[in-house]
Amino acid sequence: MNIAEIAGLLGKLEEKERIEVFRLIESSKTAEVFSQLDDDTQMYLAGILTEQEKKHVQEKQYFNTSVLIHAKNRMGWLLFLMLSATITQTIIAHYESAFAAVPLLVSFIPMLTDTGGNCGSQSSTLIIRGIALDEICFRDIFKVMFKEVRVALVVSLGLAVVNGMYIILRYHNGMLAVLIAISLTATIFMAKLIGCVLPLFAGKLHLDPAIMAAPLITTIVDAGSIMIYFTIATKLLGVV
Numbered sequence: 001m002n003i004a005e006i007a008g009l010l011g012k013l014e015e016k017e018r019i020e021v022f023r024l025i026e027s028s029k030t031a032e033v034f035s036q037l038d039d040d041t042q043m044y045l046a047g048i049l050t051e052q053e054k055k056h057v058q059e060k061q062y063f064n065t066s067v068l069i070h071a072k073n074r075m076g077w078l079l080f081l082m083l084s085a086t087i088t089q090t091i092i093a094h095y096e097s098a099f100a101a102v103p104l105l106v107s108f109i110p111m112l113t114d115t116g117g118n119c120g121s122q123s124s125t126l127i128i129r130g131i132a133l134d135e136i137c138f139r140d141i142f143k144v145m146f147k148e149v150r151v152a153l154v155v156s157l158g159l160a161v162v163n164g165m166y167i168i169l170r171y172h173n174g175m176l177a178v179l180i181a182i183s184l185t186a187t188i189f190m191a192k193l194i195g196c197v198l199p200l201f202a203g204k205l206h207l208d209p210a211i212m213a214a215p216l217i218t219t220i221v222d223a224g225s226i227m228i229y230f231t232i233a234t235k236l237l238g239v240v
Contacts, residue, residue: 077212081219088223095230116191116225120217123148123195128209138204144196152192156185179236187225194220
């Protein structure tokens, strides 16, 4: 049987049978077979293989996977997230009157969304690495969340102070500085929690967190940060 046929057979077997058949495959072919499997089967096998078997598979998996399979694994999520970005557009359109009343509000949107995305990506990268090294698993979710909340507190305070000083020095607007500080703090808390939780849920659902976590975090944080920002703006500045 060729590699594709072996991979197809594994995909049709019951979960308990997959690991037994996979271990019968010649060691020289395991990485190639693994790369041909769908994400669910890969995640299931990755949770059961020994450390030595994982190391052997991981050493060759990326380069032995064809460009088409890489594209196939990523395209679905990217298409879904591209369409999901319309949510952000809808939120922005809803607050057009706030733009008209205080045009300066628009200039802070990229800073908020980028900071939120960066914070979420930092958390998700650390959690994904922890999962890969078997340091973190799903049952640690509340411990991880508690730690990330504390990290978010320190990070948000530092960034909020720096931004507040910048706004006061440049725009001489204390209320705008308060608005950005509160929005930034809330955005960082949201991003850190989403960033640490999504990879854990992805692993639990046998999805590849490395493929779906970062782009999904960016989409959620973009929409969430803009909603937080303009909700607070309408209350503090009295614009509708």
